[in-house]
Amino acid sequence: MAVNSIDTAPGEAVFAAVDLGATSGRVITGRVGPGTLELTEAHRFANTPVRLPDGLRWDVLALYQGMLDGLRAAGRSGPVASIGVDTWAVDYGLLDADGALLGLPFHYRDERNSRASERLPDGCGVRELYAVSGLQHLPFNTVFQLLAHRATAQWGTARTLLLMPDLLVHWLTGSVGAESTNASTTGLLDARSGDWSPELIGQLGLERSLFPPLREPGDPAGTLLPHVAEFTGLPAGTPVTTVASHDTASAVAAVPATEAEFAYISCGTWSLAGLELDAPVLSEESREANFTNERGVDGTVRYLRNIMGMWLLEECRRVWDRAGMPLGLAGLLADAAASEPFAAVIDPDDASFLAPGDMPARIDAYLLRTGQTPPRTPGGYVRCVLESLALAHRRTLRRAAELAGRDPVRIHLVGGGSRNELLCQWTADASGLPVRAGPAEATALGNILLQARAHGLVGDLAGLRRLVARTQELRLYAPRGDRRAWDRAEARLGPSIGCVDTGATTGPKGTEV
Template identity: 60%
Template sequence: MTGHVGPGTVELREVHRFPNRPVRTGGTLHWDVLALYQGVLDGLRAASPVDSAGVDSWAVDYGLLDAHGALLGNPVHYRDARTDGMAARVSERITPEELYAHTGLQHLPFNTLYQLAAARGTPQLAAAQQLLLIPDLLSYWLTGVRGTELTNASTTQLVDPRTRDFSPAVAEAADIELSLFPPLRQPGDPAGELLPEVLEETGLTGPVPVTAVASHDTASAVAAVPAATGRFAYIATGTWSLAGLELTSPVLSDESRQANFTNELGVDGTVRYLRNIMGLWLLQECLRTWESQGRPQDLETLLRDAAAAPPLRSVIDAGDPRFLAPGDMPRRIADACRRTGRPVPEDPAGYARCVLDSLALAHRLAVEDAQRLAAREVDAVHVVGGGVHNALLCQLTADACRLPVTAGPAEASALGNVVVQARAHGTLRGDIGDVRRVLRGALPLRTYEPSGDHGSPQEWARAAQHLRTRT
């Protein structure tokens, strides 16, 4: 993506899109990180000329480097089964209560902490001299400069959100060497310049600085929320739904831990207080399953039929870890309905409606819980990311939350990436609130008001209570 930033304007353009196909080999699911890097190089070539570059990606995964800076094998995918049982093993060394008090991070079985526990004793980890999170690895290949960007580091379950630094207590308890991580850097810090070989490969004319952006894609997405005031909740939608509030300090109570909220770090000293929800992955996996069975579905038709399906008939817990792995999602949804006493959907439209109703309910519960736990009230919900294209999901979220939903931008991560670069280079000025005002005036947005057309407030309340008592 390229961004053009000027006085009161931010424009975004897609210049190159490339596939991201994980590969299973030797029983382990890997990222094809070399193919991703080639896609980055191709994208830089297509984007020429550029004044600055920044890299954001998903969280928790990493590559290991040897003493010469060479990559020790393809990074393992967070959906791989190697972390099964690791949380229990780590809890023998540090209790969940202690771990949350130090890091404030939601329990997720694939957090970097558990991946490193799973890797203990392997030849790769024994040979490793350094660990780079995925965006830092790509940035290193572009510049030759190593660093650990803070927003992504905060997802490792090794960072204390109060000090905004690594926690020696957690690392010692979990037997993890913090020396594996290069020094921390903040969003907006310089991260080097494109290497001569990269300039030659891409046809760019140097020097081209690389800026450390908010390299966790959700951190970039939240930075691009076009809110008018601070009284907002956000939902970053896509494969995952990340729903919560932007705070100035973490919430580390045990009640917050039991509610499975996370305290990840954002730009300008903020905390992203949120709950991870399985997201549109549920629908994506249904579509993949039906296609593999010879029953491909047209998404536009499916969503139209889902909108006409009875509301709130079948709902599931969209945070259930049983939905994490790839595979037959309709079967798992049917099993979940049976376990909780809900009717099993009868056709693809029913499954789609089940997924979207369930996501809207999960959004409602997350927004309600975040306000209660953080003692903070909101007046509106902002939906950003790919889910803004799903009008039914946006409307259901407004109905479920009983709050207006502002949808947009869809490419929030790319916009957040661009505005952090622009601010670092002086093209944009001010704090994140000033940046958001520019975005609000520059972007097309759509607002959904609670309508009652897809279930009355009482029906949504009953469905939410059903989930609370069954999960």
Template identity: 60%
Template structure:
């Protein structure tokens, strides 16, 4: 970037209790951030269980982008593991299930009878949590929605799809599904197949920095923007973006503490630690 260059980027950051739209004005050696709009993320309890009010969240995203004014690119991140199911026409079948819903309470023990916990960790590197996407998908098997679903989009990819009409699965959020091979960065077929999970439900993988699409004409009209604006794939698991933003050099050794709805302590390493000792710890 030349010293005279500048760009204004919009970050859509969706957390488990609130969402926000932030602009970053990027110039050589400097980023100036401004929170443009913050909105509540209130789950709803329906007859079928605890659900995310995804349409309210999307409205908050549009309100924030409209308030930001025309920008040079948009990126979307969110919490992990949760998803929406689309039918063959690309329409959302129902409000996405909240990870705190009780449908997965007894599912991990069922899964481990087919794929042992040791194997799951050695392949995916994901610590046990009963709401991981893998367990949610097993819990949803034999439901009417599962039988007609043609596509599964994780939450930030769902928002990007509504903005652009393009479907993809960003890798950092995909890694939280407990279905991605931590060593190869590809889907773990040997984990999914015995559990009856159809990995073709997922859109093609894409990496941070990839173009996710361009804002649809209808979206531009709602925002009162006049020119085409790209949506850029970011590290869409919010923790991944937070860690990537730590200002250290490639040879620095550092630990991080990331505190939000959950608190995480970790290291940035050149390769994942997938040992049994790590799992037990």
């Protein structure tokens, strides 16, 4: 894709965000200055996992090449002041003593993770893990992936663990580090201190030396290696700046909140719904409700739950496409709006919806299992999915507010889901709170603004958010209708949605995302 030249005025600079999601990656440039925040997409590329005989893997070499191609395209538009990298969480690569990657990184949807999450060492069960890390118990958490990986012959040659964005930064700069917001998703970070937990690492039989020193958003991560600079055409001294490398952390940083008490939903493949707090909530009630305490920018805590998000809809569309029914999103949403309300509802986090496959058939099976009638049209499936997501948003945010002692006055819904008017309106209707939708590119904005802040162009987190609110297209959805219909629909899901069986050492019932 050709990129037009980006002109900058005094006091402005251009930053490049490498933003990798579960299905695609892109490089986006952002021009930032006083009252200015403009994004341009330089390059977009697919993120296609590969299934090998030993499991599902990320094609990280293709991702790295796509990133380099994107940086070359970004450089053609003009000087780039800095580069930042964010990706999804939990997945990692292992390096040997020479710094070589030991195989393609495993995918968090690989089946090995669920098996490993059932075999925790004695004395280190789910309660003990939560008391230290405060992390939502999910079978793909890094800690469980490592327990599975430890049983392989490859493990004996591993010397360094790098989470996905840290691995890509290492290839750009040669430096080694672990960015804190992403490190907090491993299950091995102390939620109170913000440091690696030697107690948990030791109890799980892991080597402390595997885990690099921590970096904070805004820290310098190095400069481009000569061969990288040569390929991309960027100057050899181009800095790479540490950003909130967990994509959700960057998205939350860009939430355009101007009020103190707000809730957020970062909605894409997943819906991450929660609150921003000053300290973690590590109570037994919080663990039973399966809330996570992940680090945010400036020492904040992202207190949230993972909810299966637009994955459900996109998997349905893939099935229909393969069946020769290529249905456009606009038409599907129009059909959904005309379909019968609350004809069928699902728990989006039911374990049967986790893996890739025939999502309409899985929805049918869930509905029949729960005494409901499956939809007869694609629009009916879409309505079922979106109403169910709105209910999950409502229940999750209400429970978060109860556990944290907060009273949010507004929901900020950011990410790709903010473009879905039905989901935004139904989330407002279900919750009884106004929903402010946008920006859709919250992750890239957060990435770019944290670089700009490190370079002195943006002030504190509140100022960063005010800039987003002033410059980005946002839409407000006011609650409407009778919420008693939402109450009745929620009652059909039963009381256990999103809760953990407190006696279990496996993943939480219905929340294996």
